[in-house]
Amino acid sequence: MTVQNQEEINRLKNLVQDLLDESxxxxxxxxxxxxxxxxxxSVTARLGEVETIEHHCDQGLSITVYIGKKKGSASTNDFSSxxxxxxxxxxxxxxxxxxxxxFAGLPDQERLATEFPDLDRNHPWNxxxxxxxxxxxECEDAARSYHADINNSEGASIDSHQGIRVLGNTxxxxxxxxxxxxxxxxxxxxxxxxxxxxxxxxxxxxxAEKLESAKDIGMMAAERTIKRxxxxxLTTRQSPVLYSAEVASGLIGSLIGAISGGSLYxxxxxxxxxxxxxxxxxxxxxxxxxxxxxxxxxxxxxxEGVSTIARDIVSEGxxxxxxxxxxxxxxxxxxxxxxxxxVHNLTVDSGDNDFAAMLKQLDTGLLVTELMGQGVxxxxxxxxxxxxxxxxxxxxxxxxxxEITIAGNLKDMYKNIVSVGNDVDYRGNIRTGSxxxxxxxxxxx
Amino acid sequence: MDTLxxxxxxxxxxxxxxxxxxxxxxxxxxxxxxxxxxxxxQSSHFESWSLEGGIVKEGxxxxxxxxxxxVVSGDKTGFAYSDRIELSVLLEAxxxxxxxxxxxxxxxxxxETIPKWNRYYESVNPLKSLADQEKIDLxxxxxxxxxxxxxxxxxxxxSLVGVHEKILVANQDGSLVADIRPLTRMSVSVIxxxxxxxxxxxxxxxxxxxxxxxxxQDKALEYGKEAxxxxxxxxxxxxxxxxxxxxxxxxxxxxxxxxxxxxxxLEGDFNRKGTSAFSxxxxxRVASDLCTVVDDGTLEGRRGSLNIDDExxxxxxxxxxxxxxxxxxxxxxxxxxxxGVKSTGNGRRESYxxxxxxxxxxxxxxxxxxxxxxxxxSVKKGLYAKNFGGGQVDITxxxxxxxASEAYLIEDGxxxxxxxxxxxxxxxxxxxxxxxMVGDDLELDAGVGTCGKEGQxxxxxxxxxxxxxxxxxxxxxxx
Numbered sequence: 001m002t003v004q005n006q007e008e009i010n011r012l013k014n015l016v017q018d019l020l021d022e023s024x025x026x027x028x029x030x031x032x033x034x035x036x037x038x039x040x041x042s043v044t045a046r047l048g049e050v051e052t053i054e055h056h057c058d059q060g061l062s063i064t065v066y067i068g069k070k071k072g073s074a075s076t077n078d079f080s081s082x083x084x085x086x087x088x089x090x091x092x093x094x095x096x097x098x099x100x101x102x103f104a105g106l107p108d109q110e111r112l113a114t115e116f117p118d119l120d121r122n123h124p125w126n127x128x129x130x131x132x133x134x135x136x137x138e139c140e141d142a143a144r145s146y147h148a149d150i151n152n153s154e155g156a157s158i159d160s161h162q163g164i165r166v167l168g169n170t171x172x173x174x175x176x177x178x179x180x181x182x183x184x185x186x187x188x189x190x191x192x193x194x195x196x197x198x199x200x201x202x203x204x205x206x207x208a209e210k211l212e213s214a215k216d217i218g219m220m221a222a223e224r225t226i227k228r229x230x231x232x233x234l235t236t237r238q239s240p241v242l243y244s245a246e247v248a249s250g251l252i253g254s255l256i257g258a259i260s261g262g263s264l265y266x267x268x269x270x271x272x273x274x275x276x277x278x279x280x281x282x283x284x285x286x287x288x289x290x291x292x293x294x295x296x297x298x299x300x301x302x303x304e305g306v307s308t309i310a311r312d313i314v315s316e317g318x319x320x321x322x323x324x325x326x327x328x329x330x331x332x333x334x335x336x337x338x339x340x341x342x343v344h345n346l347t348v349d350s351g352d353n354d355f356a357a358m359l360k361q362l363d364t365g366l367l368v369t370e371l372m373g374q375g376v377x378x379x380x381x382x383x384x385x386x387x388x389x390x391x392x393x394x395x396x397x398x399x400x401x402x403e404i405t406i407a408g409n410l411k412d413m414y415k416n417i418v419s420v421g422n423d424v425d426y427r428g429n430i431r432t433g434s435x436x437x438x439x440x441x442x443x444x445x
Numbered sequence: 446m447d448t449l450x451x452x453x454x455x456x457x458x459x460x461x462x463x464x465x466x467x468x469x470x471x472x473x474x475x476x477x478x479x480x481x482x483x484x485x486x487q488s489s490h491f492e493s494w495s496l497e498g499g500i501v502k503e504g505x506x507x508x509x510x511x512x513x514x515x516v517v518s519g520d521k522t523g524f525a526y527s528d529r530i531e532l533s534v535l536l537e538a539x540x541x542x543x544x545x546x547x548x549x550x551x552x553x554x555x556x557e558t559i560p561k562w563n564r565y566y567e568s569v570n571p572l573k574s575l576a577d578q579e580k581i582d583l584x585x586x587x588x589x590x591x592x593x594x595x596x597x598x599x600x601x602x603x604s605l606v607g608v609h610e611k612i613l614v615a616n617q618d619g620s621l622v623a624d625i626r627p628l629t630r631m632s633v634s635v636i637x638x639x640x641x642x643x644x645x646x647x648x649x650x651x652x653x654x655x656x657x658x659x660x661x662q663d664k665a666l667e668y669g670k671e672a673x674x675x676x677x678x679x680x681x682x683x684x685x686x687x688x689x690x691x692x693x694x695x696x697x698x699x700x701x702x703x704x705x706x707x708x709x710x711l712e713g714d715f716n717r718k719g720t721s722a723f724s725x726x727x728x729x730r731v732a733s734d735l736c737t738v739v740d741d742g743t744l745e746g747r748r749g750s751l752n753i754d755d756e757x758x759x760x761x762x763x764x765x766x767x768x769x770x771x772x773x774x775x776x777x778x779x780x781x782x783x784x785g786v787k788s789t790g791n792g793r794r795e796s797y798x799x800x801x802x803x804x805x806x807x808x809x810x811x812x813x814x815x816x817x818x819x820x821x822x823s824v825k826k827g828l829y830a831k832n833f834g835g836g837q838v839d840i841t842x843x844x845x846x847x848x849a850s851e852a853y854l855i856e857d858g859x860x861x862x863x864x865x866x867x868x869x870x871x872x873x874x875x876x877x878x879x880x881x882m883v884g885d886d887l888e889l890d891a892g893v894g895t896c897g898k899e900g901q902x903x904x905x906x907x908x909x910x911x912x913x914x915x916x917x918x919x920x921x922x923x924x
Contacts, residue, residue: 055542077509405867442924
């Protein structure tokens with residue numbers, strides 16, 4: 001159980017209630033309001049000395065009003081009572097001009113969260129500037145002294161943030177919580193035979209004690225940079241491709257985009273009408289775990305106040321459900337899945353393969369560790385992105401590669417997944433290990 | 446009323462702040478030895494309206510204001526900001542950031558006076574330039590007219606965005622400068638379906654002016670036509686080729702090549718730190734002698750243009766590459782001072798809550814002498830890329846990508862069939878050395894570009910004439 005500043009949360013809840021009351025007074029039939037306050041410290045050190053010290057202090061409030069089935073939104077960072085009146089007025093004015101939309105409105109009352117378990121998200125770090133400087137210097141030192149070829153740095157940094165979020169609507173929902181987020185990262189450059197490379201590493205957690213050590217982060221950043229030195233292009237070819245865990249999450253992110261309500265009702269998805277069909281190989285399960293303690297993507301309710309649910313999105317490769325908020329659900333004649341604002345700790349179940357076993361299974365092919373550019377057509381699934389990584393033969397890394405592209409169509413790529421590793425990257429909201437794809441087109445020199 | 450008084454009245458007066466209060470904050474920051482100190486006040490009004498499914502289903506409005514205080518000592522920066530423009534709050538912020546001075550060494554730089562500057566856009570408020578009902582009527586008209594263009598249209602999405610921003614910069618030399626910056630943007634996206642196959646097309650534009658810009662010569666309707674045209678082309682697209690080949694880039698928005706391949710690599714901070722593939726290359730050849738590239742913040746009404754940058758320095762037309770030779774970098778105050786040069790007016794920040802850094806404005810290549818038809822004719826086999834999505838660069842390795850959204854094969858000097866979108870990848874310091882023809886058809890983009898760097902977004906522009914590159918890797922699937 002973590003301590004929450006209940007007094008401050010209550011003060012902000014009252015502000016949200018004021019917003020809701022004001023919107024009724026100004027003629028809205030229903031409304032939803034949100035508010036956030038964040039405080040933080042960021043410190044960067046470069047070449048052994050502090051480079052920047054930034055004190056963060058952000059706040060904002062937003063209101064969405066409905067006049068019947070007409071909608072308007074407004075936001076501000078000024079919390080004065082006059083500003084609240086003006087913001088509500090702006091939202092109501094917009095609603096008066098927008099069109100009737102039969103699907104618009106607050107979530108269904110019975111879907112709103114009614115139980116609020118503590119998800120252990122609040123772990124303030126009493127970090128003073130001097131300690132932060134010491135840690136960043138230590139982190140960067142570890143990177144710079146790792147290898148003689150490390151010859152320059154973009155620095156090491158620490159960010160520590162604590163914030164309060166409050167959400168309320170005129171159906172009587174009014175909740176607030178406090179949460180923290182801390183991270184430490186480092187980026188260094190290396191040079192060999194005129195070839196200059198850069199890479200980075202970072203660690204992120206809700207609790208400072210859970211961060212990787214400054215030294216480990218620095219050493220990892222340096223190791224990654226050193227491994228890239230001497231990178232060359234490849235000739236154009238077809239080959240199996242292994243996405244390392246940190247880039248594999250993007251592959252799953254594109255899938256989530258394609259089964260999200262907004263893409264579906266606009267028919268701008270390459271996975272239309274895919275419910276209950278096989279979109280991935282039979283061994284793959286993808287599920288949401290919204291209530292994991294201390295996790296970065298955990299939430300009891302979504303950004304509309306709808307209960308989040310632990311559920312399978314893909315089971316045995318078959319799509320079990322879409323990713324919907326209230327509006328998109330109504331457009332599709334379905335129910336909200338508690339995903340207004342996105343998914344929560346989306347997890348791809350992994351097999352028994354560690355990273356070495358995944359390399360072995362790749363045998364001869366491309367290991368991708370970084371992707372560049374957008375290059376994904378969400379309507380057709382056509383995929384073409386810049387890549388760098390390593391050429392692998394007989395399960396052994398041979399040499400670093402760069403200035404190549406990898407291309408395919410996401411529909412085929414998903415079906416041609418060979419295996420998922422257990423080398424899971426827990427730093428983001430999508431948790432997956434490395435992903436091996438049977439074949440893709442590689443363009444190079 | 447002049448701009449300065451107008452801005453003071455709308456940012457300071459409502460919060461009971463006066464010019465002497467700015468002096469108090471500045472005095473506090475200058476009580477320690479510093480090279481640079483500034484206070485940046487900003488007030489920004491933003492609105493957006495969007496249409497889909499034939500109805501204007503939502504709009505939003507936002508007001509943000511705040512102030513950031515910064516102290517620079519040597520190469521070290523202390524920064525704090527607040528959304529409360531109040532003397533006591535900003536004095537506390539000033540007190541917090543002063544701590545950086547004990548960490549740094551002051552180089553006792555002499556102060557520069559700010560020269561007079563020109564204006565490249567009017568102090569207008571786009572949000573008030575049309576009545577709300579007129580904005581909605583405009584969106585509806587585009588929807589109706591665009592749907593008439595093709596029976597295969599499934600969906601039309603239109604959005605209209607306006608920003609009215611006021612900034613006030615106080616510098617340690619006692620100068621106080623202000624700017625009022627209008628910004629508008631409109632975009633139209635369509636989805637077409639034919640025999641179960643779907644494709645999208647989108648087009649937009651914008652400028653630092655009023656919404657009437659979109660009514661002039663039915664510009665907004667042209668966006669709709671162009672979006673439909675692109676979607677139709679892509680319905681027939683075949684697999685794109687894979688591998689290294691001759692690439693001809695069309696005029697205008699394909700200038701994103703310059704932004705990614707060389708622009709970021711020529712920003713002062715990366716070069717001061719020696720982390721760019723272009724570090725220490727001033728005076729060296731980095732492009733063929735057909736290439737002259739500038740960054741120009743002084744173009745009339747352009748999305749990337751600024752009267753003064755966010756440090757109060759007037760913007761310039763900065764020559765980056767002249768006839769293939771690297772001439773210089775884009776600078777803000779901090780990096781210019783540390784590199785012993787002058788700021789080029791490229792110190793930009795997303796908002797008061799972000800630190801300024803060297804950023805591009807409008808980056809483009811000057812026209813050459815070739816007729817674009819002649820350029821296509823000269824290619825036996827290659828790719829003609831006309832439209833692009835976004836791009837990205839690794840400034841250290843120099844590798845960059847940009848993704849074509851409309852491209853065609855060139856066969857025997859003729860543009861033949863359209864190919865699916867593909868990412869192009871190259872090496873920044875190398876790619877312009879392979880430019881073998883430059884067209885006489887310089888175009889600037891339509892005004893939709895947004896550049897992201899270290900988490901900060903700012904509006905930018907790009908442009909170029911048709912150019913031919915003898916060898917760039919095309920990331921298609923047709924191996």
